[in-house]
Amino acid sequence: MLIALLEPIDDYEPRKLREAMKGFVFGKNLEKDIEGECNGNLGRILRSLASAGRSTSHKIDQSLAKKEAQELYDAGEGKFGTDESEFIRILCTRPFPQLNATFEEYRKISKNDIEKAIKKEMSGDLEKACLAIVKACRNRPGYYAE
Structure with missing residues (x-):
């Protein structure tokens, strides 16, 4: 675990994804492998993350x-049913500082944390x-420690 924490995250995460997929072979297209392994909303979220489309801006x-x-509220708690695609779009494309600001605004609108909304609106692997x-x-080292 300590050795993994010393490895750059941009090297560690793709390697672990690749190892988690059956029949892994380096030199293949990660997005295509994910498409073959996962479908539906979970596949969409994993392909979005693998495409590395998230900005690294701190603005x-x-x-x-x-x-x-x-938009998150309207896609979840604010309607009957859930539009998971809105959650995926926002969670997978916005830089973490921007997401934290969005989560604070969400709490003002909903009176709930985004975590509670996700638990209420989703289930299984997508949740x-x-x-x-x-x-x-919110806390990358804390997440990995957990």
Whole structure:
């Protein structure tokens, strides 16, 4: 575990993903492998993460945080049923500082934490994946320690 913590995260995570998939062979396309292993919303979230489309910016756009907090609310607690694609889009593309601002705005709108909303609106592996993103966003070392 200590050796893994010393490895750059951008090297460690793809290697662990690859090892977790049956028949792993380096030199293949990770997104294609994920597509072959997972489908549905879980496959979408994993492919989105593997595509590395998340910005690394530390700049926070407060108006975007408010807008996307409302979109998350409207896609989940604010309606009957859940639009998982909105959760996936926002959780997989926004930089962590921006997500933290969105989560704070979400709490103002909903009176609930985003974690509680995810637990209420989702289940199974998709719920676990969304919660993992939120936990890593809030406290990455704490998430890995957990």
